[in-house]
Amino acid sequence: xxxxxxxxxADSGSAKAVSQDSRFQRYRIRTGMFAWMAHRLxxxxxxVYLVVHVWGLRALTDRAAFNELIAGYHAPIFKxxxxxxxxxVVYHALNGxxxxxxxxxxxxxxxxxxxxxxxxxxxxxxxxxxxxxIYSLVDFFFLAG
Amino acid sequence: xxxAASKSNAQNWFLHRITGTFLIFMLxxxxxxxxxxQQTASVSHSVLTTEQxxxxxxxxxxxxxxxxxxxxxxxxxxxxxxxxxMLRLADPVYAVLWKAFNIxxxxxxxxxxxxGLNNVMADYxxxxxxxxxxxxxxxxxxxxxxxxxxxxxxxxxx
Numbered sequence: 630x631x632x633x634x635x636x637x638x639a640d641s642g643s644a645k646a647v648s649q650d651s652r653f654q655r656y657r658i659r660t661g662m663f664a665w666m667a668h669r670l671x672x673x674x675x676x677v678y679l680v681v682h683v684w685g686l687r688a689l690t691d692r693a694a695f696n697e698l699i700a701g702y703h704a705p706i707f708k709x710x711x712x713x714x715x716x717x718v719v720y721h722a723l724n725g726x727x728x729x730x731x732x733x734x735x736x737x738x739x740x741x742x743x744x745x746x747x748x749x750x751x752x753x754x755x756x757x758x759x760x761x762x763i764y765s766l767v768d769f770f771f772l773a774g
Numbered sequence: 775x776x777x778a779a780s781k782s783n784a785q786n787w788f789l790h791r792i793t794g795t796f797l798i799f800m801l802x803x804x805x806x807x808x809x810x811x812q813q814t815a816s817v818s819h820s821v822l823t824t825e826q827x828x829x830x831x832x833x834x835x836x837x838x839x840x841x842x843x844x845x846x847x848x849x850x851x852x853x854x855x856x857x858x859x860m861l862r863l864a865d866p867v868y869a870v871l872w873k874a875f876n877i878x879x880x881x882x883x884x885x886x887x888x889x890g891l892n893n894v895m896a897d898y899x900x901x902x903x904x905x906x907x908x909x910x911x912x913x914x915x916x917x918x919x920x921x922x923x924x925x926x927x928x929x930x931x932x
Contacts, residue, residue: 669894672887672890672891672894673891673894675887676887676888676890676891679883679884679887679919680915680919683880683884683919683922683923683926684919684922686923686926686927687922687925687926688926689859689863689926689927689929689930690925690926690929690930692854692856695855695856695859696832696854696855696856697830699816699817699832699833699855699856700822700827700830700831700832700833700855701827702817703817703818703820703821703822703827703833704821704822704823704824704827705821705823708821711817715805718801722794722797722798722801725794725798726794726795726798728791729791729794729795732791733791758805761809761810761819762819764819765819765820765821766821768821769821
């Protein structure tokens with residue numbers, strides 16, 4: 630994907646000029662750029678999660694240690710984390726699917742439409758898939774006396 | 775040498791898309807059995823306070839899970855996270871399939887994750903020596919996780 634910078638955009642008069650006061654290049658963030666950044670961020674977060682997850686599952690060989698580990702994962706903070714994990718996975722999977730469709734089937738003319746269509750699918754999946762977690766959190770914080 | 779490297783890069787680029795596609799299906803299975811199937815979900819929907827966790831209280835499970843655990847491990851078997859997982863990993867018939875699935879899942883996830891991580895690192899680490907070091911360290915970590923993960927999955931319940 631060709632990348633537009635703020636300076637270039639300013640030259641063509643389509644955006645107001647921005648002074649370059651840092652050594653970092655500043656970019657115009659469009660749909661494709663946003664999708665790419667979010668894909669990277671969620672990807673790195675998922676690798677960190679994968680490391681913690683596999684490392685923690687050493688407890689699988691010891692009944693008491695495993696029960697303690699899993700009980701800990703039922704704390705409110707981890708339940709919120711569980712929902713965020715679902716959101717990261719769903720986004721990364723669907724945007725990844727979009728990348729595969731573009732690379733293998735040449736869907737690039739439709740890529741923006743594809744991004745927003747898959748975005749809608751992602752919202753539904755996160756909503757439906759995360760409902761039990763959200764419900765139990767709402768119950769825990771607000772309903773259980 | 776450069777030719778071999780570029781061929782390997784192209785293969786890895788292709789493999790990254792294949793592993794990604796496989797991961798979608800494997801993750802659906804993983805999430806289903808671990809979080810949504812009332813009999814096999816070892817992470818349940820109960821939320822525990824810090825005090826409860828410190829007192830050794832365990833999450834509550836659905837009736838379906840309790841029944842299955844008692845049927846498999848006896849009437850007075852406790853319904854704990856460990857026992858719920860062992861419904862699959864200590865099953866006399868299907869444990870081999872679940873273990874094979876988990877090992878394949880582990881290999882595919884580690885390759886996809888660490889290849890992606892190396893792509894990101896290669897973009898931001900300019901110094902060739904530092905880039906090489908990051909590559910060696912990250913793949914070493916992946917190898918350690920592969921060994922640990924395979925050991926945990928294979929020995930669980932056996």
